[in-house]
Amino acid sequence: MGLLSLGTPLTWEEAKPHADLVRERGIEQLLNIWKKAKSKERDILLWGDEIEYLVVSYDEDSKDARLSLRQAEILKDLAHDEELRKAGGCVPSLQEISQKPGQRVPAFHAEYGRFMLEATPGAPYGGMLRDLLTVEPDMKKRRVIAKQHMTKDETPITMTSFPRLGVPGAFTQPYYPPHGPIARSIFVPDEIINPHIRFPTLTANIRSRRGSKVCINLPIFYDEKTPNPFKDPTVKYDLSDYPEDGDVRNGAAKDGHVYMDAMGFGMGSCCLQITFQAKNISEARTLYDQLCPLGPIMLALSAASPIFKGYLTDIDCRWNIISGAVDDRTEEERGLKPLNENKYVIPKSRYDSVSTYISQDPGFRPEYNDVDIHQNLPLKQKLLDGGMDEPLAKHFAHLFIRDPLVIFSESIKNYLVENNDNFENIQSTNWQHMRFKPPPSAEDAIGWRVEFRSMEVQLTDFENAAFSIFIVLLTRTILSYGLNFYVPISKVTENMETAHRRDAVLSEKFYFRKHVFPPRHANRSGKGSNTSPGGSISNTPKPVELGPVEDEYCLMTINEIMNGQSGQDGFPGLITLIESYLNSVNVDVETRCELARYLDLIKKRSNGTWETAATWIRNFVRSHPDYEKDSRVNVAVNYDLIKAAETLGNGEGKGTNLWKGLFEKR
Amino acid sequence: MSSPSSVVFRTGNIIITGRTSLEKSNQELLNSLRQNFEDAASRVTSEHLSWIEARGDTLYAPGIEEPDGLSEERTEYDITVKLFYLPGVPVSKRKNHTREALQHVLRELRVSSIDLLIISFPNISFDAEDHSPDTEPTQEEVDEWAETYQTLETLQLEGQIKRIGLSEFGVARLVKLLPRTSVKPSVDQINVRDCCVVPKPLIQFAREQKIELLTHNDCTNILPSSALQSLLQENHLAFGGFKNVDPQWVVKYTAVIQDRGVVENKGYFAMAKVDIDRT
Numbered sequence: 001m002g003l004l005s006l007g008t009p010l011t012w013e014e015a016k017p018h019a020d021l022v023r024e025r026g027i028e029q030l031l032n033i034w035k036k037a038k039s040k041e042r043d044i045l046l047w048g049d050e051i052e053y054l055v056v057s058y059d060e061d062s063k064d065a066r067l068s069l070r071q072a073e074i075l076k077d078l079a080h081d082e083e084l085r086k087a088g089g090c091v092p093s094l095q096e097i098s099q100k101p102g103q104r105v106p107a108f109h110a111e112y113g114r115f116m117l118e119a120t121p122g123a124p125y126g127g128m129l130r131d132l133l134t135v136e137p138d139m140k141k142r143r144v145i146a147k148q149h150m151t152k153d154e155t156p157i158t159m160t161s162f163p164r165l166g167v168p169g170a171f172t173q174p175y176y177p178p179h180g181p182i183a184r185s186i187f188v189p190d191e192i193i194n195p196h197i198r199f200p201t202l203t204a205n206i207r208s209r210r211g212s213k214v215c216i217n218l219p220i221f222y223d224e225k226t227p228n229p230f231k232d233p234t235v236k237y238d239l240s241d242y243p244e245d246g247d248v249r250n251g252a253a254k255d256g257h258v259y260m261d262a263m264g265f266g267m268g269s270c271c272l273q274i275t276f277q278a279k280n281i282s283e284a285r286t287l288y289d290q291l292c293p294l295g296p297i298m299l300a301l302s303a304a305s306p307i308f309k310g311y312l313t314d315i316d317c318r319w320n321i322i323s324g325a326v327d328d329r330t331e332e333e334r335g336l337k338p339l340n341e342n343k344y345v346i347p348k349s350r351y352d353s354v355s356t357y358i359s360q361d362p363g364f365r366p367e368y369n370d371v372d373i374h375q376n377l378p379l380k381q382k383l384l385d386g387g388m389d390e391p392l393a394k395h396f397a398h399l400f401i402r403d404p405l406v407i408f409s410e411s412i413k414n415y416l417v418e419n420n421d422n423f424e425n426i427q428s429t430n431w432q433h434m435r436f437k438p439p440p441s442a443e444d445a446i447g448w449r450v451e452f453r454s455m456e457v458q459l460t461d462f463e464n465a466a467f468s469i470f471i472v473l474l475t476r477t478i479l480s481y482g483l484n485f486y487v488p489i490s491k492v493t494e495n496m497e498t499a500h501r502r503d504a505v506l507s508e509k510f511y512f513r514k515h516v517f518p519p520r521h522a523n524r525s526g527k528g529s530n531t532s533p534g535g536s537i538s539n540t541p542k543p544v545e546l547g548p549v550e551d552e553y554c555l556m557t558i559n560e561i562m563n564g565q566s567g568q569d570g571f572p573g574l575i576t577l578i579e580s581y582l583n584s585v586n587v588d589v590e591t592r593c594e595l596a597r598y599l600d601l602i603k604k605r606s607n608g609t610w611e612t613a614a615t616w617i618r619n620f621v622r623s624h625p626d627y628e629k630d631s632r633v634n635v636a637v638n639y640d641l642i643k644a645a646e647t648l649g650n651g652e653g654k655g656t657n658l659w660k661g662l663f664e665k666r
Numbered sequence: 667m668s669s670p671s672s673v674v675f676r677t678g679n680i681i682i683t684g685r686t687s688l689e690k691s692n693q694e695l696l697n698s699l700r701q702n703f704e705d706a707a708s709r710v711t712s713e714h715l716s717w718i719e720a721r722g723d724t725l726y727a728p729g730i731e732e733p734d735g736l737s738e739e740r741t742e743y744d745i746t747v748k749l750f751y752l753p754g755v756p757v758s759k760r761k762n763h764t765r766e767a768l769q770h771v772l773r774e775l776r777v778s779s780i781d782l783l784i785i786s787f788p789n790i791s792f793d794a795e796d797h798s799p800d801t802e803p804t805q806e807e808v809d810e811w812a813e814t815y816q817t818l819e820t821l822q823l824e825g826q827i828k829r830i831g832l833s834e835f836g837v838a839r840l841v842k843l844l845p846r847t848s849v850k851p852s853v854d855q856i857n858v859r860d861c862c863v864v865p866k867p868l869i870q871f872a873r874e875q876k877i878e879l880l881t882h883n884d885c886t887n888i889l890p891s892s893a894l895q896s897l898l899q900e901n902h903l904a905f906g907g908f909k910n911v912d913p914q915w916v917v918k919y920t921a922v923i924q925d926r927g928v929v930e931n932k933g934y935f936a937m938a939k940v941d942i943d944r945t
Contacts, residue, residue, distance in 0.1 A: 042738070044925035127925045279926055480929035482682045518682055583883040584681070584929050585922050586746055586782070586853075589869075592881040593862030 007408035009201040012208035015407040022404040025415055025422035027379045030396060031386040032417050036442035038281050043447030045127030045476075046277040049468045051139060052270035052457055053117045053146060053156035056642050057173035060153070064635050065642035066173040067115035067162055068154045069191060074117065077149040078108050090122065090145070097122075106142040112202075112267035114194050115172070117146055117156060124277070129582075129591050132472065136465035143461065143649060157645045158464065160305035160318050160456040160613070161269045163633045165192075166260060167310035168234050184213060184242045185262035186235065187309065192264045198406055202429075203263045205405045206328040213244045216265060216324035217257035219314040221306070221502065223622070224629040232259045234309070258311045266325025266351070269305065269318040270457040272464055274471050275437070277447045282360070283479065284448035285392070288436045289359040290478045291471075293485045293512070295433040295454040296353070296495035297561055300504040301605055302467055304456040304613035310638075312621060312631045315500045316614035317456055319433075323349045326431065328405065343401075344374040350402055351431035353496040355489060358395045358436060363484040363518060367549040370488040376400040399430045418442070433496070454496075459613050459648045463663065466598035473595070474574060477581040482518045487511050487553045503615060506608045509555035514571055562606035575603050601663055611661045619661070620644060673725040673908075674770065674937050675894075677702050681932040691884040695916065695934050696897055702728060703901050718904055727904070735776025736921055736930060744924045745780040747771050748833070748855075750888045750916040753788035757810045759914070761817045763937070767917040768826060770935045775921055783818060784831035784855050787811065791886045792834035792856045803842050811839075812846035819849045831855055833882065837871045844875065855880045889913045889936055907943035914938060 010018070057068035078084065079091040087105045089095045097107065109118040119142040125131045146156045153173075164171045166178075166187035180190030182200045184207065193199050207213055220230040235253045239245040253259035278284035303316035327349035332342040339345065348355065355373045357364060373394075380397030384390070404425045411421055420440055427435075435451040452471055458464045477483065491511035498508045556571065564573025578599065582592065604610045611619070621627055626636040633641070644658050653659040677698040689697065706717040706728035719729025736743060749767050751760055764785075772778065787810075803811075818830045831853030835843070844850065854872060858864065858881045872879050891913050898905035914937045921931040 042742070045927060127927045129927065476927045479926070480681055581929065584920055584932055585927065586744070586880050589856070589858060589862070589864050589879040589881055592858060596862065 007410035009197050010407045010409060011201075012205040012405075015205065015404065018407055018412055019403045021412070022407060022422050022425055023376065023379060023400050024382075025417075026426050027382050027396070027400065027423070028417050029420050029423040030438065031383060031388070033420060033423075033438050033442050034388060035386065037439045037444075037448070040439070040447055041280050043277050043279050045279075046124035047472055048121050048124045048275055049135070049139070049464070050118055050120050050271075050273045050275075051142065051158060051464055052111060052272075053119070053143075054113075054159055054162050054270060055115050055117055055150065055154055055156055056162075056646075057151075058153045058155075058639075058642075059173070062635070063639045064170075065639045066171050067113075067165065067192070068150070068173050069114045070150075070154070071110055071114045071117060071194065074146070074149050074154075075108060075110060078145070081149065084145070088122070104138065106138065106145060108142075108146065110194055110196065112194055112199055113264060114192055115162070116194075116268065116270065119143075119146060129585065129587055129595070132469050133591060133594050135468055136461055139461035139464055147650075155646050157642060157649050158270065158457045158459055158461075159617075159642075159645045160271070161308060161321075163307040163641060164310045164635075164638050165268060165308070166234075166262075166265060179239065179241065181242070183207070183262040183264065184244045185264070186239065186245075186248070187260065188262050188264050192268065201406045206263060206326055207244065209328045209330065209403065209405070211330055213247050213252070213261045214263060214266075214325050214327055215247065215252045216260040216321055217254040218260070218308055218311075218321065219257055221312040221314045221618075221631055223312065223631050226629075226631040229255050230257075230631075231255055232257065235259055258309050258313055260309055260321070260325070263325045265308065266318070266322030269322055271318070271453065272302065272455040272457045272467060273451060273453050274455075274468050275449050275451040276472070276475060277449050279447075281448045284436065284450050285359040286361055287450045287475055287478070288434050289357045289361070289364070290483065290485050291450065291452050291475070292354050292357065292434050292489075293487050293492050293495070294471075294474070295452070296492060296499040297510055297512075297558060298452075298467070298471070299433075299454040299456070299496065300499035300508070300510070301558055301562075301602070301612065302455040302458065303499070303505060303615075304458060304617070306502070306614045306618045307621070307633050310633050312618060312633065314502050316502050316504060316612065317500050319454065319496065320500055322431070323351045326351045328403070346374060346401065350429060352433075353493045354432045354434050355493070356391075356395055356398055357486070357489060358391050360389065360391060361484075363482075363486060365486070365546065365549060368486050368488050370490050371493070373398045374401045395436065400426055402426060402430060405429050456613070459616075459645050459662070460652050460659075461649070462652055463601060463613075466601040469595065469598045470578075470602045473578045473581065473599075477574075477578050480581055480584070481577065483516045483577070484518060485513050485516055487513050488549060491553065502618075505558050505605065505612050505615075509557055510561065511553050512556045512561050512571070513553045515552070516571070516577075559607045563603055575599055575606075604663075610663055613662070616662050617641065671725055671940055671942050672723060672914075672937060673727055673940055674935055675699055675727050676730070676770075676774075676935050677933045678705075678728075679931045679933050681929050691918065692888050692893070695888060695918075695936065696893055698934065699936070700897060700900065703904065707901070707904065716904060730773075733774045733776060735774075738923065738930075740777055742923050742925070743777075743930070744782075744922045745775065745777065745919065746782045746784065746922075747780050747827075747917060747919045748784040748786060748831075748882075748884070750786045750884075750918075751788055751814070752889065752913050752915055753887070754912075755788075755914050757813060760814045763915045764814075764817045764821070766937070767915055767935060768821065771917060771919045772826070774933065774935075775919065775931060779826050779828065780919075781827075782829045782831050782853060783821070783827040784833055784853060785814065785818065786833045786884070786888075787814070789886075790834050790839070792836055801838065803839050808842045808846070811843050815843065815847055819847065822849050829853065831880070833884075836865070837867050840871060840875070840877070850875065851877055853878050853880055855882045857882055857884070884918075889916050891938075894936070894938060909941040909943055910939075912939040 055068040056065050058065050075091050079094040084090045089097045090105045091108050104122040106122050107120045111118045121138045176189035176191040178187050178189045182190040182204050235248055237248050305318040306316050331337045332339050333346045335345045356369050375397035379400050380393050383393035433454040437449040439446050495510045562574050564576050565571045624637045647653050648658055680698040710717050718727045821827045829852040832851045833855040835854050854877050891911050895911045898908050916936045918934050922929050
């Protein structure tokens, strides 16, 4: 989550005239950082995960599980904890954090949803393989600490979406009626929004800029007794408190779909994100590009959110819901009306898949950037004039077509080119599936970083650790072998859509590159891999003939991508590649065995031995005695599901059968 | 007529050259040698010139030019070398072989010392799944190990290697060898396959002795002479006159950038005695 500056936020109408100024200053700040930090070298590998929790509150009398809205109180309580304070503190937004060496107190952060909590390791993990063994204990510790600062009825769970967010009646504790002035939602009250002024402003300004409420339609999962055609019965057509109440009368809610109309439906979802520090800017760009095609694959593999607004839907993951939930594009920008007030027709929401690669590696071919993207050309020129190369300037010029959504009047008055607030205003409200992160300031010890953002949070810390560690090991493997996963960026976008479909992990195919090793004569940073006696031998490698880009990739199942294709020339599989990497480095017995457990989870999720959380949740609902086979997730089913998620989260469901299907017990 | 020669086969840096590295080390070695032979052959501009180079009594295949070495400061790297003594080679030769093999690696990486030298004795294996107690080594075996181990201790004293490692040593073997050493081994490398059943006594013993237990995926016989012989036959043009190929040692080296966990350089050298038919 971005920095929370305090001050007086501007409404969209007030903010709009300052948009160009913020963008220009943002680019100036970026150039300032880039110029000084582009020569940063030899930063070590540091990395960290972010886990988001839903805080649920049980009403044991009525056997109901609702969302607690006590985020602020819980954070305050965490900040006041004497022991945690002595150990260095754990709430960066409320207190000075000073981590003592050897002590790693997790850090807790607020999130968009007032029912959410985010936790990160107190200090980043290091680059030694042994450090990977501290990930799962660290995650477990976070959950325990969080729970200690909640009431006896509350508990943190790592479920991507709360099944009954936005149902008619009470789904929060305490109850608030929906349809407040900020979100103007038919379904959710404004009280679910983190009250820090940035968030209501963000919510209102997205709606104002767009000119209507956001609009999300998810295909319903038709079960035996689901009315067909399904018309979302919770939609209210006769409200007239706000102009936006007309949205549904103008067809916003589609037949056969579950309709949602507020930012909270998306930004109230929980994710698992990983950020790495690269050794320098060029390695960061390589990792950004190479992990990019993995985004949709890992989304499908980590799928964990089949239920929205009390209904089983026909999709398995959250990504597109968030995408729709923060879609601030006007009708003109969405191509529904001819351009008049706006500059561009923009094909994607601010929250969407990456649209351009940025690396200058020899493996990159211009054909991979096969989507024409809008760029803020005057600002791009500034970057180019400042010395930035074309691909990177293009990336930022693309982010900078967006308007700043929240401007604080103080930040307009107090501008410093050495800061990064204007830059971050645009950068951190572009939520793409990868994020390329410059150092926070030119002087900072922190290096160039890359964030991997597509994964859904898993029910247990074992699984969250497994997915995090898989990605870390994959980056080490990519860098060691010089692997090349490039496919045209339009195929990544297509894969992202595919990843959402119900059970995509087993039943869909994804575009993936066939040959991932560099050509045999490739050199590592200009160093020859093959030496030869002088005189008789030519030192110039034969130029490699590049075939058509279309021949470089094909459709593969996730099982093939992870576990490999059969046949001599088949894709070896990411797990095989990682194991080969592990065989090339010194790994102690204990580490190797623990890593094997994590890799085994990824292996077996991919080949269908074990279910994704999405499938597990869907099956849980469908086999529940109180489920009426009508796609509805009622209070009773929800209660047991949340309890099950809690039991799994605390000790992997020890003493129960709940884990069956999800993974193998140790 | 024929004359015996030493031939040093080399793979070059295999880490970025593709699929060969996905196999067990014996396949990896053969495949990457094959690939390096092909690459070398394809670079020869004139058909009359060979890519095999003679230096003194030794032939190099392919020949060795000035290697590139490592791209960053020496202190950034963790360099591990594993030396495989091969079956049938007299123990008395190991001293020279060890020095020779290490020299090749030092030259290839352009460094003056390595961090860890692991030695692998022929005909011993460690099976983590095998719960039967380690077989008691014979006095003769122990004498052999101790003799070889002295060479490593000398290299350590000379500053060419920082740490010494053994492989496939269970408790019974360690108990016999340790009293005969003055520099204790830092590492014992064992093959742990998929399962993680390491005998408790070994874990306990290693902890007491401060020996780190590392895993590997190498096979017991890394270069049977028949395998090398048939690889050479594939390259009839270059190796046509090579007869009675008798592999002496294989060395594997890896240079890892420690703080980032990135493998930058990995490769093999193998030395064999051959009779070369010069008719």
